[in-house]
Amino acid sequence: MTEYEFVRHPDLMEMESHYDDQWQKYSNHREIVTKTLASFANQKSSLCVLGCGACFDLELAELIRDFFKITLVDLSGDAIQFGLKKQSVRASNNVVVIDGVDLAGVDQFLTRYLQHPSRILLDKIIMEARDYSPDELEKYDVIASTCLLSQLLAKATECVDEKDHRFVELLVEIRKRHIEIMLDSLKSGGTGVLVTDFVSSDALPELFSVAAADLTSLLQTAIQEKNYLHGLNPKMVAAVFQDPIISERIRSLKVSAPWRWITADKIYACFSIVFEKAGDDQAEESSL
Ligand SMILES: C[S@@+](CC[C@H](N)C(=O)[O-])C[C@H]1O[C@@H](n2cnc3c(N)ncnc32)[C@H](O)[C@@H]1O
Numbered sequence: 001m002t003e004y005e006f007v008r009h010p011d012l013m014e015m016e017s018h019y020d021d022q023w024q025k026y027s028n029h030r031e032i033v034t035k036t037l038a039s040f041a042n043q044k045s046s047l048c049v050l051g052c053g054a055c056f057d058l059e060l061a062e063l064i065r066d067f068f069k070i071t072l073v074d075l076s077g078d079a080i081q082f083g084l085k086k087q088s089v090r091a092s093n094n095v096v097v098i099d100g101v102d103l104a105g106v107d108q109f110l111t112r113y114l115q116h117p118s119r120i121l122l123d124k125i126i127m128e129a130r131d132y133s134p135d136e137l138e139k140y141d142v143i144a145s146t147c148l149l150s151q152l153l154a155k156a157t158e159c160v161d162e163k164d165h166r167f168v169e170l171l172v173e174i175r176k177r178h179i180e181i182m183l184d185s186l187k188s189g190g191t192g193v194l195v196t197d198f199v200s201s202d203a204l205p206e207l208f209s210v211a212a213a214d215l216t217s218l219l220q221t222a223i224q225e226k227n228y229l230h231g232l233n234p235k236m237v238a239a240v241f242q243d244p245i246i247s248e249r250i251r252s253l254k255v256s257a258p259w260r261w262i263t264a265d266k267i268y269a270c271f272s273i274v275f276e277k278a279g280d281d282q283a284e285e286s287s288l
Helices: 003-008 012-025 027-038 060-066 077-086 107-115 119-131 149-159 167-184 212-224 234-242 280-286
Strands: 046-050 069-074 095-099 140-146 186-200 250-255 259-262 267-277
Touching: 012 027, 012 077, 027 060, 027 140, 027 186, 027 259, 027 267, 060 069, 069 077, 077 095, 107 119, 107 149, 119 167, 140 167, 149 167, 149 186, 167 186, 167 234, 186 234, 212 267, 234 250, 234 267
Parallel strands: 046 069, 046 140, 069 095, 140 186
Antiparallel strands: 186 267, 250 267, 259 267
16 A cells, blocks of 8 residues: 555554554644644634544644634545544534545546546546536635645656656646635635645655754755655745736735654655635726
8 A cells, every 4th residue: 555545545543553653743733733723713713624634733622612613624534533533522513524525526537547547538637627626615714725735746646657748737737726726615805724745754854853943944955956746846836826817816825934744754844825815806806
């Protein structure tokens, strides 16, 4: 089973046996993600988390206290149920679980392509990725994507040969559509929080030993050397927000400094992009 398959079809016994270690190692990452989300909360606001998985990166009690309602979305229902149980939280009117949702919309097509690649199928996958809209999502005050984008791109990378002339186009469409789906699912004036990993200690072992003060320069060098996960160069991810159709829908954008996400066996470098969706009036004005 590849790492990717493990994430998507978690082995719950394995997760159980490493839970305490994993929970403890995630603490800095969890604090950053939870505090970022909580800073946009109020007693009337709703939060949706895309790719919540087993919620290792969410202090659920804190978020449930600060938000009126939270919605947790992931492909894996097992992972969500496991995470809820571990944090002693039950699904309810205020904690809504949406599972079994493929947030890129091309998961099964990609699996089929891996088995039987064809030009026609790849054309279809790119078109589907571009137009996909998950019906299950509503409109939220705050929407987060927590280290999901790397998974969506990893699946494409696993299934399509990177030398294929449409490989880059596929990644670009999945990445752009992910950001658009976040915007589509926000109320006017709402806040999006895109958290993503972009390089791991497999490719950058210095992540294990780097001093906090040297992290940014280590990562700048890695980016210059093109040492990042496919489609996740932070500058290119931020550049998606300059697309004319996207930029007219947002009124502010902030890219964070990088931090380390420590897991049981590796370390990832992460960053976040926090964006505010324009009010309807503003979007209409700028499209005049
Ligand atoms: C790296 S994990 C995110 C970590 C998670 N937030 C946590 O703290 O436990 C990525 C999550 O993305 C989910 N995922 C992968 N592909 C997906 C897809 N196509 N649609 C929805 N969720 C997906 C996986 O099931 C997994 O839970």
